[in-house]
Each structure stands twice: as C-alpha cells, then as structure tokens.
Amino acid sequence: MTALRGRRFLVTRRKEQAGRLTALLREAGAEVLEAPAIAIAPPEDPGPLERAVERLAEFDWIAFTSANAVRAFAERGARTLRWPLLASVGPATTAAIEETCGRTPDLVSEGDFRAAGLARAMAAAGVAGKRVLLPLSDRARDTLEMALTAAGAAVERVIAYRTLAPAGSEEALLEALQRGFDLALFASPSAVENVAAVLGDAARGLPSGVIGPITRDAAIAAGLAVVVEAAPSTAEGLVEALRHHFGGGG
DSSP: OOTTTTOEEEEOSOHHHHHHHHHHHHHTTOEEEEOOOOEEEOOSSOHHHHHHHHTGGGOSEEEEOOHHHHHHHHHTTGGGSOOOEEEESSHHHHHHHHHHHSSOOSEEOOSOOSHHHHHHHHHHHOOTTOEEEEEEETTOOSHHHHHHHHTTOEEEEEEEEEEEOOTTHHHHHHHHHHHOOSEEEESSHHHHHHHHHHHGGGGTTOEEEESSHHHHHHHHHTTOEEEEEOSSSSHHHHHHHHHHHHHTTO
16 A cells, blocks of 8 residues: 555646656555636736847847746747757756757756756856757746856846636636635645635645655645645655655655
8 A cells, every 4th residue: 555545735836737746546446636826827928038049149048937928939830940059957848848948958857946056057068158048937936137247147037928817727726625625726826826725724734745845845834834845846756755754765
C-alpha cells in the first residue's frame, strides 16, 4: 500500500498543465479533485509583444521563466523566425521550448528552478553588454529583470500573457471544500492569490503543498498552512514530497 493511496488532493493547475501531476498522483493511488485556479489570456495591449517578435534579431538572449510565456511568444509567430540564445528556468519551460521552438535552450537553470537561479546562471554565462528580452506574465515579479540589469545586461520586459481567475473557479473550489481533501496543491503564486481571493476567510489555514519557494512564500503571505514543499520544483518533486510527508516515502 503506497503512502498516497486513499488520500485526496486538490489540484489547482490549469487542465492543460495539470496532466503530469494528476497522472502521478493517480498512479500513486490518490484521488484528485481538479479546480483550476488560473486562466491564461492575451495581453490587454498585444502591441509591445508583437513588436518584440518583429525585432527578435536585435536581442542576444530571450529568457523564459514559464511554459506559458514560451507558448504565448510562439503564438505570435516567433516560431517562424531565427531565434537568439534561449535561456530556460527549468524542466517544464525547457519542454515547452523544445515543443514550440523546435530546439533545445542554450542555457537551463540547474537545481534552482526560480528566476533567481536563472539570473545566476545567465550572469555566469556572461550577459554584460548583451540585450535580453523577458516575455513575462502581467503578475511577474521583477527579480530576474533586476538581477540581469545588475549583471550589466540591457533588459527589455514585455507582457506576454495575463493570468486571470477562470470562470467557474468559485463553484469548483467550494465543491472541493465540501467534499474535503488532505491538501490543496499549488504551482504558482497566481494560483495561491486567486484561491485566497475566492475563498476569503476559508483560505486561512488551508493545508497546502507547493511546488517551490516562491509559491511557498505567496501561500504563507495568504495565510495558508504549507506542510509540503517540492524539492526539486517539479511535479515529480512534489509527489515525492507528498509520499515522504504521508508515509516516509512509501
């Protein structure tokens, strides 16, 4: 009997991105409740993104911090152009680059799948005097932009997509609360923020598992009770952390 058999988890990722985590949980014998907490939409003003795609040859690097940014950028026609050097924050983003761009990244953050880790890797690769394009979410923090600027890069930030609360999320979350679950699982600060906004006081103390330190910090700030954190920050890392928490890795 595995450590997760009979456990019930609330997965808050978008359906398009939850497949791997959901499959791993079900393979381990867990029950999964799905209540996507974020939806992706184009920028309110697509002009800056479109102009960045047209000017792609001006950049030495593009730094991608999420699979959503890769797909949003490629949807603007960038897949048909010649790419500059590509930097990826981690495995999911790398997979999206390989799928949509038809090539592997030139640099991947190793071990620390956060903007800070990517910034260190790019600084070590030598970005001083280079032009770097950052396609980001409208909610993205400025960690990578500031670190690369400090390393001597000329950084241009562009909104590639917006992160919204999806239609019907309140009903799905309230239904999940009524059914009950062992932990709510979060893979981004945006998902945490949207769940906290929908549930209000009911989110206080919500037992949660998170995919990494940035999401952990957002969860703690929102009053959630973080009991599990993935290491590494992947679906596999989160499931392994859940196994350890519920049964010593069983």
